Amino acid sequence: MTTETQPQAAIDFGVSNTDCIAHVNGEWRRWTQPYTGHPDEEQVRHILDRGEISLDGLTWLGVTGGRHRLLPERLGNCALIRVDEITAIGRGGQALAERDGEAATTPETLLVVSAGSGTAMVRAHGSEFSHFTGSAVGGGTLLGLGRLLLGTVNPIEIDELAQLGHANGVDLSLADVISGPIGSLPSEATAVNFGRLVHESFVPNRVDLAAGIVTLIGQTIALLAVNAAKAIRTAHVVMTGHMLDMRSTRQVLTGVGALYGQTFYMPEDAGYGTVLGALLMAAELKTTTDFTTDATTDF
Structure with missing residues (x-):
């Protein structure tokens, strides 16, 4: 499999839902399932299987959400790239806005509101993402x-x-x-x-x-x-x-x-903003010379 066709994926392990997104041969796939307990290799494989993605076929997997830290650094030959949730929220909202023309350029300051189990509000400005405020209501x-x-x-x-x-x-x-x-x-x-x-x-x-x-x-x-x-x-x-x-x-x-x-x-697919941000950030963080990301914001 060439680097251009290698699938890319990310998982957001939330309190209520587990979200997954994958980019395979130019196609975006999104799916979600209810929270089923602390993540481990078996659960990761099961989640990916639902989207017809094999863990063994991934060079890396982006992970975020409150429970992603329970996972090891690698699962088999797949490296786990950890993206903190605030960064994932900010980058995902940014990408959705750019995709639909709501923000012409990334450096424009955005407020990204993640209304999940609770609510987090993130200031996104260029490559800088910071938690601004939030609420336990969600x-x-x-x-x-x-x-x-x-x-x-x-x-x-x-x-x-x-x-x-x-x-x-x-x-x-x-x-x-x-x-x-x-x-x-x-x-x-x-x-x-x-x-x-x-x-x-x-x-x-x-x-x-x-x-x-x-x-x-x-x-x-x-x-x-x-x-x-x-x-x-x-x-x-x-x-x-x-x-x-x-x-x-x-x-x-x-x-x-x-x-x-x-x-x-x-955005129509607002529920996948955080996991999208995790995938995009993981792709940017991946710096090995033998890999070239093909993920774009055309999702």
Whole structure:
């Protein structure tokens, strides 16, 4: 196998999901699976097999995520190239923005928001990536509240329910609290998440509860992103992470952005931003003279 046709791959070992991406003969493959325990060689082989990738056929494998450090330096003849998660988040968001014309050049400062189990916000400027802020509120919160309030931890089901419901069925708006708008916020803006539930006689329906959960989480992420973007003086915000797999989340983010004059770029394949960044950084970090990377941002 020539260096130009050698497959390239990376795995992001997250708390909730394990994501994988591969570049094989000019084709990009992406897949994900639920977290199944601490990674080892058997698990890595199984993950790669799902994408029809053989570990034995890889010269190197990019790895990132909170649990990638549990793996050894090599698995057989395959070197593991470790990419810290902040760098992977930043580089992945950068690449997605460049691909779709949201950022003309890499040196332009971006805020990359990774809405996964929790939420991390990374300043990306050229080849420099730094954690700026974040929140413990994210996909893990969604699933936890989904189990308690909806009896499900299936994000697809929660998303479907949320799209059928209305958050104002459980939330209080400004109109409910102060009878009108405040500042630039319209009267229908949320004033108190889940505010209607303080009354013991109030019985919410399931779809409104789902919409309320997504709204609470989406608004928290969006407001943090708006303020973080102002703080680092950029208008360019790229949203990544599997929270973006949910249409209802995208709708909430878009709505909050509109209220504050902030556009959020939300790529179609946002859930794979971090693992994409890991692959691209691993390819850049690979410096042996017998290997020439063929990975491009044409994915």
